Amino acid sequence: MISRGRKPSSELPLPMKALVHIRLKPGVLDPQGAAIGRALTQLGFEGVGEVRQGKLIELELADTDRAAATASVQAMCAQLLANPVIETYAITIEE
Amino acid sequence: MISRGRKPSSELPLPMKALVHIRLKPGVLDPQGAAIGRALTQLGFEGVGEVRQGKLIELELADTDRAAATASVQAMCAQLLANPVIETYAITIEE
Structure with missing residues (x-):
């Protein structure tokens, strides 16, 4: 399934990119x-x-602020992206 | 499901660790x-x-050799881990 590589919502890429690594906890x-x-x-x-x-x-x-972006992604991880019972996450912000 | 954090096959951790990031190709x-x-x-x-x-x-x-480890993981990606039609992969070796 190939789309045209464009987001439907906006034309330009947004300024910040967050990478979230989600791993199962040891054990x-x-x-x-x-x-x-x-x-x-x-x-x-x-x-x-x-x-x-x-x-x-x-x-x-x-x-556009790195600290605000990190805080926002941390909240996303806690509320949706990771399962804190069995997973850990690490956030990297790229500009 | 919690195990005791031990591999059944060996007692000591192996010397090298490879991280493979597999992403869908743009588009x-x-x-x-x-x-x-x-x-x-x-x-x-x-x-x-x-x-x-x-x-x-x-x-x-x-x-124990970084170049050999990279080559080996590249072969693993090509043969099993990634789907080269729709995915790209990046390998990071840690010692």
């Missing part, structure tokens, strides 16, 4: 990661240890 | 990202532009 079972590890071994890759799968969410933001 | 429709964007707007977050969701895969590797 939380990761069946997807384990399945990837098994598949890699079956494909003949040797020396593969633990494999963990997380999420990467990229957001364009209209904020 | 490829991302319904999950779009759903996150709509949900954020409904929660009252303003100024959120395009949202894209990707994958983050972390692997422990027994390699």
